[in-house]
Amino acid sequence: MEGPGFRKYVAIVGKRNVGKSSFMNRLLGQEISIVSEVAGTTTDPVFKSMELRPLGPVTFVDTPGLDDVGYLGKLRVERARKILYRVDAAILVVDDMPGEYEDSIAELLRSMDIPFMVVVNKEDLLGSKAWELKKNYESKYHVAVLVVSAKTGKGMESVGDTLKKIIPDEEEIPFLSDLIDGGDLVVLVVPIDLGAPKGRLIMPQVHGIREVLDAEALALVVKERELRYALKNIGMKPKLVVTDSQSITKVISDIPEDVNVTTFSILETRYRGDLLYSIESLKAIEELEDGDKVVIMEACTHRPLTEDIGRVKIPRWLVNHTGAQLEFKVIAGREFPDAEEVEDARLIIHCGGCVINRNAMMKRVKMAKRLGIPMVNYGVIICYLHGVIDRAIKVFNLDVKV
Ligand SMILES: Nc1nc2c(ncn2[C@@H]2O[C@H](COP(=O)(O)OP(=O)(O)OP(=O)(O)O)[C@@H](O)[C@H]2O)c(=O)[nH]1
Ligand SMILES: [Mg+2]
Known part of the structure; x- marks a missing residue:
């Protein structure tokens, strides 16, 4: 390939x-x-x-x-x-x-x-x-x-x-199987909205279900509206709840405080890229000032939706959070751009990279590090801007303070 x-x-x-x-x-x-x-x-x-x-x-x-x-x-x-x-x-x-x-x-x-x-x-x-x-x-x-x-x-x-x-090959990292044991209940919260493809589930959701099954654990797949009902009736406390980024605050309000929760997107960041660097890079958000350049980077060239997450929602939340007038630039494509195009960026916000493999994503992470540019992923920044990042990464036991 x-x-x-x-x-x-x-x-x-x-x-x-x-x-x-x-x-x-x-x-x-x-x-x-x-x-x-x-x-x-x-x-x-x-x-x-x-x-x-x-x-x-x-x-x-x-x-x-x-x-x-x-x-x-x-x-x-x-x-x-x-x-x-x-x-x-x-x-x-x-x-x-x-x-x-x-x-x-x-x-x-x-x-x-x-x-x-x-x-x-x-x-x-x-x-x-x-x-x-x-x-x-x-x-x-x-x-x-x-x-x-x-x-x-x-x-x-x-x-x-x-x-x-x-030249080392990147080691494989599990999607979620290392976070659970056999017999555990894992709840996967899957939105079925206008963005959901007709008649099927998206890759990270399928990947999650498959790894739960491989671990001989129990997968319960629900829409966010049925979550509360499901937990009340199943009589078993989940070991882990995985949700779509956009429903995380709602999901947190529906589950007990001591239940681990994360998002498909954060799992993808860990699976394909460098979750630790993504989280460490969050610091850069608090240092953003008027006129700073923020690069939105996508590995694929999908046609943007009207309420596109990378091009519309994240920039809006980021501006609200920082109060700064930021200059956004979108760079999409399978190649990491030339140094000249990104070297003055104060932050790169990268998509989950679902179209590229771990080697390719890690290479992009390395390039950002070598150029000295902080790089966060969509799933991580969404949780951060919604004030739930600590909760969403607790399950990974990372040695990092947000
Ligand atoms: N005898 C001998 N001469 C060599 C060898 N390799 C290169 N040369 C000679 O060394 C000189 C420089 O070679 P280049 O390949 O241009 O060196 P370079 O490192 O690319 O040089 P710059 O582009 O100027 O930095 C030339 O005269 C080559 O013919 C070799 O293995 N043996
Ligand atoms: Mg030469």
Whole structure:
């Protein structure tokens, strides 16, 4: 399956003239990036896609040697950050001992949570010194180091294997099965309103029911109007109540105080993304001021409804809550936007991401983190703006204060 989160982006970084472009060309087996003995040949990032076994589709990003004169200090880091925020891994190409430049790149990559490997290039020139360099890089950075020659092709065959090892696959997180035990009663409150699709339930609802059954627990599915009646008559206290975000305040008023409750949307945020970051990012709401830019981000491009949750309701609630004149911008689509489009945003409000998988959603979370932008999800912000977030996340026992 091809899609965002499946294709890997790998940046090739290193000093000028170490052979970054030559290395990429050799991987691709064709001349894509201009190579020359003049330092600073590559001036803008060059993107090139290929199938690299055993990794699958990869897009390599050949970067300008970031030690360019004129891009020193902070500016250089800012420039690198804008290239690197979207990559899954980096390859640091070197032809000499680790120095200040390599240290600063390694530190930047670590701070951005980007796994990297080192490639000692020019083995044909360096000879045994190449292996000495390998030892140095291994003991200094504790990463995988390959010795290659972009010129002769030596050592190049291990690049795919090494990249596969350093790029982690996201672990799977259960939807709700870890929150319940066999025999528990779980109540799923499902609105059947105009927004509900005809004749069926939506994915998170089906997912919830399925996991309750897998856990050998009992699923009771009701509309919000029948909730009180159901609880009165069933004679059993629910372990968990899951509801649609928009009915949460009503649902809370209908259930005992000590019953855990959350929303389908919060479960989805945890399942696909980073619930903790979403909750930590709520802080940013209280800091919003007049003129601040808030980005509404959706992973799909559905046709907006008239009372659209992301485009109409959340902005309205947010303005009411903060009292600030905010500037909203909607960005929809399967690709996370360019850094320029979001870097001045004070907050990103992201949809649940039902059309993308965990790898893709986590990648978006990482990109927001790397750009230093707080990012909350619809379900989390709705509960926060309705004053019920503490109650709605209690069941997860997270180590966070809202
Ligand atoms: N002998 C030898 N020369 C190499 C090798 N790889 C690259 N070179 C040479 O090193 C010089 C620089 O190579 P590039 O690939 O342009 O280096 P770069 O890192 O992309 O440089 P910038 O784009 O300027 O940052 C060229 O003259 C290449 O032919 C190698 O494995 N062996
Ligand atoms: Mg180059």
